[in-house]
Amino acid sequence: MTRAVLDLDAVGKNFGRLTAVDGVTLSIRENEFFALLGPSGCGKTTLLRMLAGFETPTRGKILLDGADVSRVPPNRRPVNLMFQSYALFPHMSVRSNIAYGLEMEGRPAAEIRARVDEMLATTQLDGLAGRKPDQLSGGQKQRVALARALIKRPRVLLLDEPLGALDKKLRGEMQIELKRLQHEVGITFVVVTHDQEEALVMADRMAVLKDGRLLQCDTPHAVYEHPADAFVAGFIGLMNFCRGVAVVEGVRARDASLIAGALPGGLATGDEAIAAVRPERIMLFPPADIANRTTGTVEALAYHGLDLQLHVRTAPADKAFLVRITADTADKRAIGIGDAVELGWSAADTRIFRI
Structure with a gap:
């Protein structure tokens, strides 16, 4: 396993009576693309600012290559922070x-020239070196800001909502571009985002925060497929939930139907529980041997090009079930609003949490 470049040891931050970050402990590895993810107000930007040195922890330690930098000022840390606004100098060329x-x-002029040329090539800005920021597109401005941050060869590059100012299509392109750049320059990237898809695409690992607390830290696949609790399950991607009571076989839902699945450790039969399943794991008109099945009525349809999202009202759930089917499946069997459908999924695809 790659060694840690950043270690956070029970880091907390208070602003008066408000606890913005509450006892966060995690390690960020060398040459890793790491994402801090969570809803607005969860503490992720405050945590990033403490890593940069713009905020001082109220308690705990921040270690960079094993040295405590908790109270080291920003200009004395080998760390760079790239702001969402890019903050380019408008009167200067790229x-x-x-x-x-x-x-x-x-630095000597010859060294500056050589390193700038190298960075222009890495960020694919060679032909734009003489332009001013107002002559650049949003994606080009972002690459200039990245090049300016990377040229000083920081141990860690911190990025605060780096794609927030871009439109959806360009954001998708720049997700791949950021990942390519991080791989080429071999520098640890720590990115703050509220966009789950962005984190899933770019990050090697992600940390999910809520109310200043760290809920889960793992690979995107592990967080998506095995969320630590119901909040993480609902925040990362789409999830269907059914409340009920834990039984040996799974969860007995409010309509008395059984939702089969494995109970997690610490959850006893008779406890209030919630069963969850991803929309893409649900089958329409499933085979007879499927463990979980229910019927419902289609309330709405949402066409996404590659797939079709159905909103199905069912007895076990408080809200309409979300079901994703491929466009090919939809073409083979037309589904309309008001249609009665049967849904099914395997017990292995059920996730069960304590309420």
Whole structure:
């Protein structure tokens, strides 16, 4: 396993009576693309600012390569922070923007020129070196900001909602571009985002926060397929929930139907529980031997191009079930609003949580 470059040891931050970050402990590895994810107000930006040195922890330690930097000022940390606004100098060319940090360090002109040329090539900005920021697209501005941050070769690059200012299509393109850049330069990236899809696509690992607390830290696949609790399950992607009572075989739902699945450790029969299943794991008109099955009425349809999302009212759930079927499946058997459908999924696809 790659060694840790950043260690957070029970880090907390208070603003008066408000606890913004509450005892977060985690390790971020060398050359890792790490995402801090959570809803607005969960503490992820405060945590990022403490990593950058713009905020001082109220308690706990931040270790960089094993050294405590909790109270080291930003200009003395080998860490760079790239803001969502990019903060480019409008009167400077792309080349001058990228070179600025090295010039402030008093580096020799030949070294600056060589390193800027290298960074222009890495970020695919070679033909734009003479342009000003107002002559660039949103994606090009972002690459300039990245180049300016990376040219100083920080141990860690912190990115605060780096794709927030881009439209949906460009955001998708830049997710791949950011991942490529991180791999090429071999620097640890820590990105703050509220966009679950963004984190799933880019991150090697992600940390999900709520109310300043760390709920789960793992690979995107592990967090998506095996969420730590019902909040993580609902926050990462789409999830259907059915409340009920834990029984040996799974959860007895409010309509007395059984939702089969494995009970997690610490959940006893008779406890209030919630069963969950992802929309893409649900089959329409399932085979007879499927463990979980229910019937319902289609209330709404949402066409997404590659797939069709059905909203199905069922007896076990408080809200309409979301079901994703491929466009090919929809073409073979037309489904309309008001149609009665049968749904099914395997016991292995059920996730059960304590309420």
